[in-house]
Amino acid sequence: MMWRKWVAAFIGLLLLGMTLGATGVTATSSEAQETVTVILVSDNMADSGVAKLLANATGGIIVTTPWGVYEPNVTAEILSYAPDQVIIIGGPMAVVDQYVTDLEGYNITVYRWGGMNRYETNLIALEMAKGRGLLKKENITVFAPGNDSVAIQKAVEIALQKGGVVVYVNKTVSIEKLNKTVTIRKAIIVNTPVSKGVAKRLMKGLFRHNASAVDITVNVTDQIQFLEKLIQLRIERIEEIANMTNSTELFSLAQNLSAGLNEVNELLQAGNTTQAYKKLLWLQVRSQFVLKRAHLVLFREMGHGKIGIMMKLMKLRAELEILQKAGVNVTAYNQTLTEIEEYLKKGNDGMALRLLTQLENQLRELYKGKRAVLRKHMWGRHRGRMHGPHWGGNQTSNETESGRH
Incomplete structure (x- = not known):
């Protein structure tokens, strides 16, 4: 059935997205404090560098998302740390606004430190961090x-x-x-x-x-293989979406990227490492934009209503999994998910969406009541590495709410 095809393919894309934008923990503070800060950043190398420095100074937790792409499993990963606040490094082209909507729905304070490009984001992050005494x-x-x-x-x-x-x-x-x-x-x-x-x-x-x-x-030699692998993973994801949507545009774009990688290999074989690296830098940026384009094509083909339902379904499933891993009984909620899937199989999207909305509200209340359980579970996984200072309260300057990459 078409519904099963979309679900199976969408799950596959989310799993590949975990590889592309793998989440991670970076923190240095060993002193337990009362608050937890998550730093959300894209896999853009420049913004990721800013996030590492900030995490080192604050003891914050870094969670990474693929550039320009929304993935529900990323929201679930953030929630698993039961954060008090999340700071986003980068503009909405890099880290999409859907994450802000998700997190604010759980009463989590979100700040965005991002400018029109990576240079502005870099300076804005430094200014904000210094203004709050987070950087000496x-x-x-x-x-x-x-x-x-x-x-x-x-x-x-x-x-x-x-x-x-x-x-x-x-x-x-x-x-x-x-x-x-x-x-x-x-x-x-x-x-x-x-x-x-x-x-x-x-x-x-x-x-x-x-x-x-x-x-x-x-010397750039040691990093060439890493960049090639990153670009290849993006190409594979673009090709997967092209197969799902029968998009000749995406097939062509993926082929162009693959041709670029072939050119890199030819330059390496000829001993021209510098030119090969220069080409890889271009492909790295180009592949980001093509991947974003691929997701737009996917959403268009699935239909606006359908993609909203699928995204919400995947998000709630991922959130239930993190609660279950922390020892919370979610049997009744999983049964509701099964009911929703049955309605989707029958083509009753309206009823599926109504149940999803109800389940989402129920999970928000459950999450609020189980934050202490999640945090205890988080401490068991990463003891002594998670806590940093609170960035809320009376601020001396305004957070940057907009920006593009």
């Missing part, structure tokens, strides 16, 4: 070209080691503008052979402002 005065400023994944990764590593912050730069970087957010005294500029030009321009600018700076060039 930086010992050193580590710069990295914002479109160079290997340089970003190394810059974050150095900043964590030396107690510094990371600032992303491009060809049009303004030292005067940066000085409004960070105090640049000692600087490290991390680059690769493909971003050497950006590093040279930045070095000249820092010299004019009497800042001490050193330049580090990183």
Whole structure:
């Protein structure tokens, strides 16, 4: 039946999404406090770097979602930590607003620190964190070209080691503008052979402002395989959606991405590692947008009403699973899910949606009553690694509510 086909395929996509945007825990505070903070970020390398630094400073938990894609299992993962607040790194193009809707429905405070691009997001996150005393005065400023994944990764590593912050730069970087957010005294500029030009321009600018700076060039070879695997996973997901929807557009886009990977392999075989890496950086960004396009095609083909029902069904199922794993009895709720599936099989979407809405309200109340149980279970999994300071209360500046990547 068509309903079974959509459900089976949709579950498969969610499982693949877990691979693409795997969630993770990053925290350093070992002192138990009364609040839990989750940092939600996309798998965009630049935003992920900001999240790692923030998690290191606050003891927050990082949960990752695929760039530009909503996946109900991500909401369930966040709820499993019973957070008091969630901070989103990135604009709604990177981390979609549906997560905000989900979390606020459970009375979880959500902040979004995001700008029009990764450079603005980077500075906004630093400003917000400093304004709340979450980041101490930086010992050193580590710069990295914002479109160079290997340089970003190394810059974050150095900043964590030396107690510094990371600032992303491009060809049009303004030292005067940066000085409004960070105090640049000692600087490290991390680059690769493909971003050497950006590093040279930045070095000249820092010299004019009497800042001490050193330049580090990183070898890209070790990260090429990782980037190839990431892009290949995205291609596989796009192809899966193309098969589900019979979309010639998506097949063509997936083939173009695959051709790009073949070109990368040819460049590597010819010994041209720098050009291969440059091509991979382009494919990394391109594959994000194509994957987002694939999900839009999927939603269109399933129909607006149908996709809403499917998303809600998957979200509630995932939330029931996290409650069950924590020891909560959810037998009656699972029986309701079975009833909903029966209505969907019969084509009675209206009744299915009504039951889903009722079940969603019931689960919200159940979740509120079982937060202590979830948190105890969470502590059993990640003892001493989860807690960070509360970011609520009287704020001295407004959260950034909008932005795009």
